[in-house]
Amino acid sequence: MGDFTSRAPAALNDPTLRANFRRAMDGLMSKRAAQFADKDAWESLRAQGAAAKARVVARLPELLEQLEANLTQNGIVVHWAETTAQANAIVLDILQKAGAKTVIKGKSMVSEEMELNHHLEAHGIRAVESDLGEYIIQLAGEAPSHIVMPCIHKNKAEIASLFEKNIAGLGYTEDVDALTAAARAALRGQFASADAGISGVNFAVAETGTLVLVENEGNGRLSTTLPPLHIAVMGIEKLAEKLDDLPALLSLLPRSATGQAITTYVNMISRPRQPGEKDGPKAVHVVLLDSGRSRVYADAQLQDTLRCIRCGACMNHCPVYSRVGGHTYKFVYPGPIGKILTPQLEGLDCAGDQPHASTLCNACVEVCPVKIPIADILVRLRAESVNSTGSGAVKGAGSMRKRLESLVWKGWAAMYGVPMLYRLGSWGLTRLGNWLPDSLPMLKRWTSVRTRPRFAAKTLHELARDKGYDHE
Amino acid sequence: MSETARANILARLRAAPRQMVPDRPDWTPPTYGEGRLARFRAMLEAVHGEIHEVTTEDWAERISVLLADRGATRVMVPPGMTLPDGLVAVPYDQPVEELKAVLVQGVEAGITWAKAAIADTGTLVLWPDADEPRLLSLLPPIHVVLLRLGSLVDNLAQVMAEQTWAAGMPTNALLISGPSKTADIEQTLAYGVHGPKELIVLVLTDA
Known part of the structure; x- marks a missing residue:
């Protein structure tokens, strides 16, 4: 444990980890650069994305109420949770009332924040991750090291050994197609038999009560379509005001994240299965999680943190993240966005070292598709961490004062x-x-x-x- | 619990200082004019999709040739769609609960129509419904899509505006751009991880 500084040397001295991250980050940076080669087009698209999310931040309480009203009218059940413990209890209660024993999960960072899998397993419900990267780290008993590519710290050989040990009948192979096919076969049965699916949300559109999920594998669609019950968990900031905001946001997110023009699937869910329809879950629930976000919202400067669309471009371009990897940060959200979000959600008294783990080189600010002033917020949090007479906006202010x-x-x-x-x-x-x-x-x-x-x-x-x- | 949480969260948010609501800046999504189909083809092929130009007369024959090449015979179709001899049409005419085994293991391809398509990103727009349910485009290993050329537009904003999506969204709306894929293992692309391994688009040029 300890602080960031004491955890970093182990990562820095691990040549495999360094090589895995270097290769991945270089690839992601060049793919993103190819997508935004036209600087004028990038700036005008980014202005659109930043304005869309700034509008959400500016009108958050009203938009949450509008979203709730429209979801409810569409037949989706809305729940509110102030803490991760409340959110876990809500999810467990929904599952227990439905008699669910097994759950198939699409990728969701909020569910990582909740440590939902542990909570469900402690109550006898088995949760299986279905995103290939999440499936791999679940087999390894690890946490994600990147918010978009959770197993980016592992190479082929490590994954081959892991699959050999865990998937019956599969020998050691480093062939990526064979590994992928093995995971597909292993998970098909889980999808077919799961009592419920759990997913995150990329954008919840207040105007229409629509949950928008982006993904490449199809596991997100399966998790939200095949089981009879779907539960989506999301932070209270993950909104879009109107459908009209989606073209820009859906263009910025995958291009910033993985250098794709669009993800293979954009899945827009507005209702549970309607009479006459032959598939889709019969019940859909949404859990809106606060867990410190309303505190972030209470400060006029810090509330820009809530624009984040979780593309991960800031970490891909971060000279610190790319050398130490995600696990060194210890918390769910690593890299530059983690360095400003974690201390605000958890308090400077337990994550006050994070804003200091930065060179303030500004690379994250230059690539952020929604123009979060990450460097300014880092400096602000550094000041809050040593200033006991601070604004009181951040929990644990002054705890780093020496x-x-x-x-x-x-x-x-x-x-x-x-x-x-x-x-x-x-x-x-x-x-x-x-x-x-x-x-x-x-x-x-x-x-x-x-x-x-x-x-x-x-x-x-x-x-x-x-x-x-x-x-x- | 949820009611108290709701009240507390909203109260905290309402007490916070508010920023100005910024205007949406002007932004014109890209358009392609006469090059629309070429753009659609290039973008779709770049993500491993396959595209063929057909007519309302010959699309069924083309499907049977394309599927025969792949050794696929059992094809899940919307109720009422007939296929040439040599292919077994399995209609998606019951709730998924009755058809699960067939859908998961028992068919080699699925056929749907597209509601529209987007040239900018090589994207198909599907609004699954009672005849063409959601899983028809997801579970079979090959997804064949029929697209009327007249429904190809330049960009997402255009399709949303022309079809007035904001006036009423369906249970599920989908944008599909290529076959299912992953790059989770060393950023190496692999296809067909959970959804179809192949996406074949037939553009009906006379429709």
């Missing part, structure tokens, strides 16, 4: 505020600074991995005077 550090900054401020102190300080550092030992508490973390810059022999003012500049 006495020595704040003393150093007070000294720094004094030095720059009083000319005599500045002259004294700079004179002292030029004469004595190079003698300071590398092992000093404030220096050690820097000097242990970097060459220390040397102080000049004279201060800038002295050098200027030597050159004949008399005035300050």
Whole structure:
């Protein structure tokens, strides 16, 4: 456990993990770049996407009520949960009332946030992941390391061994078609016999009460069509105001995420099975999960975090994420979006190190399809993490404050505020600074991995005077 | 529980400072004019779809040739659709509960009509209904789609506007662009992971 800094070395020193991420991130970045080669088209599409999500944030409570009314009118049952524990209880209750024993799941990060599978299994309900990547990590007993490609940290050989061990009759093969066919065969039976399907939601359209899900495999469609009961779990921010917003959002999401013009399937669900229809679930439920999001919403700057459409482009382009991988972040949402979302959902007291695990290089901001000012929010959260008299917007504010550090900054401020102190300080550092030992508490973390810059022999003012500049 | 949660969540959201509601900026989705069918073909083929131009007279014969090439004989069809000799038409005429075994294992192909298609992304638009249920385009390993050329449009925004989707969405609306695929193992593309391994589009050029 520990903090990000203590977890990072293990990942950095794992050559297989490094290679797996490097290959994947390079591929994803170049595919995305090919999709947005026309910069003008990208900027105008992105402006459309950013406005669509900014409109949702600006009118969130009204749109949630509109969504609820339209879903209900369409025959979809709406539930609200303030916490993940409530959401788990709601899902379990729906399943138990339906007598469900097995559940087939489409990919859903909110269900990861809820740790829904554990909760269901503790109550005797078996949940099987059906997205190939999720299926692989479920077999391995791991958590996703990327929000779009959950098993990106694993290579073919690792997956081949895992399948050999877990799928009866399948020997060791690294042939991707054979591995995929084996998973298809293993999961077909699960789909046919499952009592319920559980999915996430990419966009819930308030105007029509429509749940929009994007995917490539068809498992999302199967999970939401074949079993007699469908439960969708979603964060309260995953809305679109109108159908008219979908063309831009559906163009931005897959192109940013995987460099595809569109996903193989866009599945729009507005009703349970109607009389006369021959398939589809007879009951559809939606669970709207808050779990800290309304707190994020309470701050005018931080609420832009809620625009996120979970494309993962920020992590694909992040120099930190691409070197340490998703598991180093420990929480469900890794990478730049995780670094701003997790501390807000969980509190700075348990995730306050996350905003610091960034170089502020701005790559994430440049690729974000909905223009979330990630770097500004990172800086804001860093300030909140050391400022105990902060705005109170974020739980655990001030928890990273260290006495020595704040003393150093007070000294720094004094030095720059009083000319005599500045002259004294700079004179002292030029004469004595190079003698300071590398092992000093404030220096050690820097000097242990970097060459220390040397102080000049004279201060800038002295050098200027030597050159004949008399005035300050 | 849910009622209290609802009230609490909405109360917190209403108490928050509000940003201005931004306007939707102008945005013109791409159009293709005379190059519409060429664009559709190029985009669909780029995602491993197969496309053939046929007529209202000969589409059934073409299907029988295409499926014979693949050794497929049992074909799930909308009730009432007849197929040439050599193919066994299995109508989707009962609820899925009665047909599950056939759908999951017992047919090699499924045939549906498309409601429209989108040139921009090589996308088929399906609104499954009582005659052409949702699983017909999903469970059989080969999905054959009949598309009237007249229903091919430039982009998604256009099809939504022309068909006034906002006035009433169906139980399920689908956009399909290519066969089922995954890149979860080392970003290597594999087809037919849960849905069809092949997508064959027949464009009826006289319709």
